[in-house]
Amino acid sequence: MMIQIFNILKLTSLVLDACEESFIAAQDKVAKASAKHFADTGLMAMLCRHDRVLWVVNLTSPGEKQFYAYALIERLFAELPKDWHIGVLYDLAGQIQRSMIKWGFLPNLLPRMKFAVSVFHAFGHQWPCQLRGHPRKIEGYGLTDGEGCERYYCI
Template sequence: MDGVFGLCRKKSAGVSVRPPLFSGVFFEEQQAVDEFVADYDTFGQIIDKGCHEFLAGDTLRSKSRYAALDETAVFGSICRHEFPQRFLNMKHGERLAYPVYLLKKAHQNKGDKCLLLLYDIACLLETHLKNRGHLDMLEKTTLGGVPIFHVYGHCAFCQLTYSPRVLTGCGLTDGEAMERLWSYLRRFAKSTKEMRPSHRIDVLTSALLHYMHQEYVLI
C-alpha cells in the first residue's frame, strides 16, 4: 500500500454530472470512504515519533495544507506481481484511516487468508491497530514490513524488525511496486487535476488497466 500526493484534484475543477463509467473497477465508492474516514477516531491514534518525524498518519499536520484541493491524493494497493488492486481518493493527508479502510476491504475479498502487507509506515500502522484493539485484523494480517528503500529512513529497531529481507515469506520482494506504479501514473497528473471527479476516475482507471495489461504481457 502507498499514497501519492502528485495525483491531486483542484476544487475549482468543478463537480461531476454523471457517475464514473468505470465505477468500482479499481476505485472505491467515494461516499463510503468519506463516511468511514469521518467516523474513524483519528484523534485517538497514537503516533510513534521515535521512529521518524513522518507526515503520514498525522492528523494535525494534514488539516490545513490542502485548502485549494478537493482530492489531495490517491491511496492504493498492488499485489506482489504488480497488478493494481484497490484505490481510493484522499481528502486529507495520509491518515491511518485510509490504509485501515483498504485493509478491511482486502480481508472481505480474501476471506480467512492471511495477508502479508508492505507499507511505508507499517510500524506505525501495527502500533495503531494494537492500540485500537483491531485484534481480528492483526490475526489475519502480517504487517510484513517497510519497503526495502524506505526502511532506511526508519530507526535501527524498525530496520531489524520490518525489513523485507528479514521477514519470512517475503523472499526477494522489495515492496516498492507502488513507487513504480506512481512513476507511471504521475504523467497524468497535470490533466487530471483539472478534471471533474468522475472524468478523473475514468482516466486513472484506464491508465491502471493499461498498466495491468503491460504487466500481463511481461509475465
Template structure:
C-alpha cells in the first residue's frame, strides 16, 4: 500500500474485523495483499504450519501461498532472538537508556548485515 488511491482503509477495516473475531490466543504471522485489499491471503510461519493438519499446511503455509515468496514467517522470531541478550540489562533501565541501547544495537546489526550482504547472496545462489 504505497499511495492513498489504494483505499487502505478497506484493508485495515478488514484486518480490524478479522482480529475482533479471533480468540485472544490466536496469531496471524503474515498477510499478503496480491492486487489490493480484495485479495487478502493469510499465512502462518512455515515451522508452525508443519504442526498442523495437512489441510491447514496446504492452505496457510506461506511457501504455498501467492505473494509470500520464500519467506518462512520467522523474521520477527530471528530479530527477537538476536537482541535477547539485551533483555536482562534493559529490564531495569530507564526509558531513554533503553531506547538508546536498542537503537545502537539495531543500527550495528543493520551495518553488519549490509556488509555481509554480498557473501549472503553468493552463498544463496
C-alpha cells in the first residue's frame, strides 16, 4: 500500500515527512490566536482562479487541519459539473494529496484534481517538493500563483 502511495506522489516518505514538519501552520501545538480567548483561531478561504472568494470557513482549533480543506473541496465539487477537473493550489498540497490517497478521503473526487503548491510557499518546501509541486512545472496552471488567499483580507 505505501509503495503505491509514493509511486503516485513520486516523492518518498522522508521528503513528505520533512515538509510536513517544517511548516508551522500545520502544527497543532502552534496557535496564532488563543482558543482560550477566541472562539475562532483563523480563517481558511477557497478562491477561484481569479482570486475571488468562493467560501470561507472559521478555524476553531490551532493548526490548519486537513478537514477544513476537504470540506471546501467537497463544497466546490458540489457546485461543478460532474466532468470538470480542477487544480488545487495549496500551501500543503502534497500533504492533502498524501492523506487522500493513504486514507481514502474523497476517493471519487481525487482523480478530478491536480495538486500544486502555491508559488511563494513552494520555496519553504524541500527541493523535491518544489520540483514536483511548483505550478510553473505542472501543465495547466499557466501563470497562476495560488497566493490569492495571502492577499485576501476582510473589509
